[in-house]
Amino acid sequence: MKKVLLSTIILTAFSCSLILFQLSCKKVAVAASDQTTTTQVGKLIYSKLIAPATGNSYFELWSANYDGTNQQKISITLPAGVSISGDAKLSPDHKTLFFGAYTFKSGVITKSALYACNIDGSNPHEIVSGTQNESFEANVAY
Known part of the structure; x- marks a missing residue:
């Protein structure tokens, strides 16, 4: 009888320790709310084909402003022979422009790339490089 009582106490203590262990290791996932807000600047970015x-x-x-007023050219100085290939996209923080470009030599596109620069056109730099058989266009910036 003593052995049965002792083994019952030991099993009860072991069960309680397992329950306490399970409770202390409980995983709780709390999603942090993303309080990121962007300030709308009321500007649009567009490309002009000069022919x-x-x-x-x-x-x-x-x-330009959304109503078309205050049109301003974004002066971007690219390396010699490199030309913008179309539309640009603006980053969510409104600080960076992304656009496709190509290198044109002797009437042939020899290289294409994706570029980025500051919103004022400063600091243009190549971020993705390609070949003459590829074409890049910035679609979404997020």
């Missing part, structure tokens, strides 16, 4: 009477056509990037 001179003589010579090759090229794109320029411009900004």
Whole structure:
């Protein structure tokens, strides 16, 4: 009888310790709320195709208010032979522009790339490099 009582006490203590262990290791997932907000600047970014009477056509990037007022060219100085290939996208923080570009030599596209620069056109730099058989266009920035 003593052995049965002792083994019952030991099993009860062991069961209680398992329950306490399970409770102390309980996983609780608390999702942190993302309080990131973006300030709308009321600007749009667009490209203009410049087609001179003589010579090759090229794109320029411009900004304007939503109603079309305050149009301003975004002056981007790219390396020699590199031209913007189309539309640009603005980063969610409204500080960086992303756009496709290509290198044109002797009437042939020799390289394409994806570039980034500050919203004012400063600090242009290549972020994705390609070949003449590839084409890049910035679709979404998030």
